[in-house]
Amino acid sequence: MLLNYTPPFNFRALLNFMRLRAITGVEQVTENSYARSFRIQQATGFFMVKNCPExxxxxxxxxxxxxxxxxxxHQRVRKMFDLDSQMSVIKxxxxxxxxxxxxLEQGEVPRLPMAFDSLEFTLRAILG
Known part of the structure; x- marks a missing residue:
């Protein structure tokens, strides 16, 4: 599925941020993608996110x-990549x-990435 965003969108900067904080065995960040395993209630699996600037x-x-x-x-990934912030208003x-x-970074508002899970986010903040 496609998750729309309003440009500008610096996907590489988000990946760089996530790469430094990736959990070994759970997350994988490459030059062009973010992937991770998950468990939500009874569901398990993995997902991958790539940029489609076109x-x-x-x-x-x-x-x-x-x-x-x-x-x-879908909703968690939108939050992870800060897709719903009104960047023009913030700018x-x-x-x-x-x-x-x-x-501002080069005249633009930087996106604020989040963790997939709020508990995970809290643990990263405490241990990081």
Whole structure:
């Protein structure tokens, strides 16, 4: 499935961020993709995310033993890659504030990646 985003979208920067924090045996980050295994309720499997800039979308491939988890994976991946933030609104607000303006990266708002799971995110923050 395709997960649309509003350009600009620096997929490589997100992958670089995730690569440094990847959990061995669970996540794999390459130059062009992010993949991981998962367990959601009774469903297990793995998914892979790649960029499709020609469609302004991420390509999400899910391999699972239970199709009922697809929507949950879809929603978590959207959060992981910060696809729903209104970057133009944020950019306008940052650009108007002299204190926050340096937070722009080459004039653009950086995306804020998240972990797949909130418990995982908390553990990464504590142990990282």
């Amino acid at each position: 469609h302004s979308a991420l390509s999400l491939h899910i391999d699972t033993d239970d199709i009922r988890c697809h929507m949950a994976i 306008t607000l940052l650009a108007e504030d002299e204190v926050l303006k340096p937070g």
